[in-house]
Amino acid sequence: MLPDIENLLKLQDIDKEIRRLQDEIAELPKRVAAIEHKLAGTRAQLEKAQTAVKADEAARRKYDTSIKDLREKISKYRDQSLAVKTNEQYRALMTEIQFAEKEITAHEDKILELMVNADARDKEVKATQAELKEETAEIEKEKQQARQRTLEDEKLLAEARGQRDQLRGGIREDLLRQYERVSKFRGSGIAEVRDHKCMGCQVILRPQTYNDVRSGKDIVFCDSCQRILYLSPKEELVEKKETVHRPKRHHPKVDAPQAWYYRPEFASDGEVFLCLTNAGGQASRRVYDIHTGRLIGDILIREGNYREAFPEDITGSTRLNGGWSEEELDGFGTELPMVILDSLHADLDAARVEAESGSRGKHEVPTAPTSPAAS
Ligand SMILES: [Zn+2]
Numbered sequence: 001m002l003p004d005i006e007n008l009l010k011l012q013d014i015d016k017e018i019r020r021l022q023d024e025i026a027e028l029p030k031r032v033a034a035i036e037h038k039l040a041g042t043r044a045q046l047e048k049a050q051t052a053v054k055a056d057e058a059a060r061r062k063y064d065t066s067i068k069d070l071r072e073k074i075s076k077y078r079d080q081s082l083a084v085k086t087n088e089q090y091r092a093l094m095t096e097i098q099f100a101e102k103e104i105t106a107h108e109d110k111i112l113e114l115m116v117n118a119d120a121r122d123k124e125v126k127a128t129q130a131e132l133k134e135e136t137a138e139i140e141k142e143k144q145q146a147r148q149r150t151l152e153d154e155k156l157l158a159e160a161r162g163q164r165d166q167l168r169g170g171i172r173e174d175l176l177r178q179y180e181r182v183s184k185f186r187g188s189g190i191a192e193v194r195d196h197k198c199m200g201c202q203v204i205l206r207p208q209t210y211n212d213v214r215s216g217k218d219i220v221f222c223d224s225c226q227r228i229l230y231l232s233p234k235e236e237l238v239e240k241k242e243t244v245h246r247p248k249r250h251h252p253k254v255d256a257p258q259a260w261y262y263r264p265e266f267a268s269d270g271e272v273f274l275c276l277t278n279a280g281g282q283a284s285r286r287v288y289d290i291h292t293g294r295l296i297g298d299i300l301i302r303e304g305n306y307r308e309a310f311p312e313d314i315t316g317s318t319r320l321n322g323g324w325s326e327e328e329l330d331g332f333g334t335e336l337p338m339v340i341l342d343s344l345h346a347d348l349d350a351a352r353v354e355a356e357s358g359s360r361g362k363h364e365v366p367t368a369p370t371s372p373a374a375s
Pocket residue numbers: 191198199200201202203222223224225226227
């Protein structure tokens with residue numbers, strides 16, 4: 001893996017952690033505010049209950065005063081009744097006294113009612129006070145925890161920012177800009193390639209792009225989402241295993257009716273894969289670009305078998321494994337499918353490893369094909 005990619009992946013992790021910490025720090029005051037809001041509700045409830053108690057007490061005092069006044073009035077009427085001259089005057093006073101006594105009874109009833117209510121109100125006030133006390137303690141605890149958490153988060157955030165700055169210093173500036181620009185719009189700036197797909201946007205890569213990512217020589221961008229691409233470490237591992245532990249490469253048969261070759265130079269087209277086939281006494285030749293898998297030029301047909309018909313193409317080419325039917329070849333059209341291109345590349349890699357290690361099969365030598373052979 002390229003060092004820039006490794007650093008970008010680390011940077012992505014750090015960026016994620018920074019976002020998480022920032023979110024958490026922003027979330028804590030909101031949680032405290034929510035509890036405080038509840039606390040304010042309980043406080044209002046308590047105030048309402050206390051106001052009601054005070055109103056009841058005022059009403060009771062009013063009734064008490066009124067009763068006292070009425071009793072004084074009755075006492076005055078009784079004194080007057082001793083001095084009256086006529087029965088009529090006496091009866092009038094008695095009526096007044098009766099009226100006042102009725103009023104006293106009514107007031108006493110009211111006072112009794114208020115006393116009964118006072119018990120309930122008292123209970124309500126006490127319960128709300130207890131609730132308030134509990135909530136206040138809770139919020140103090142929460143606030144303390146929030147403060148502690150925020151302090152820790154801020155410390156971690158400062159550390160993460162330091163790490164980020166350090167990492168940024170080790171990444172090419174143009175890459176960093178691309179990473180940040182794409183991150184801003186898409187939430188991430190770097191994406192894994194798995195099964196020929198960009199895992200950032202799920203689009204299948206063009207063969208050329210995929211090969212560039214696989215070669216790991218330079219930074220490659222996704223054509224569709226612009227994220228920086230890297231090969232999934234799992235695939236990279238498989239790839240390595242395939243190239244390292246390939247003790248026995250399957251060797252193509254010399255007399256196969258179809259033969260695939262790798263040619264490092266083909267006219268002005270550079271590296272190509274050649275597909276030579278024999279059919280009905282004729283030989284055909286297809287030429288494909290090894291990076292894009294695109295068919296170059298027309299299919300060439302000559303008389304005889306391909307070894308006789310295209311000796312100049314075979315000499316100096318590397319023979320590869322591969323065999324597909326004529327219909328399949330037609331079906332590929334002007335571009336080899338990715339799987340075919342992959343298998344040819346894999347076999348080419350294996351052939352090179354084999355050539356370097358000096359092992360030679362008993363069949364055809366991959367780097368220097370022999371003349372028409374009788375098997
Ligand atoms: Zn993409």
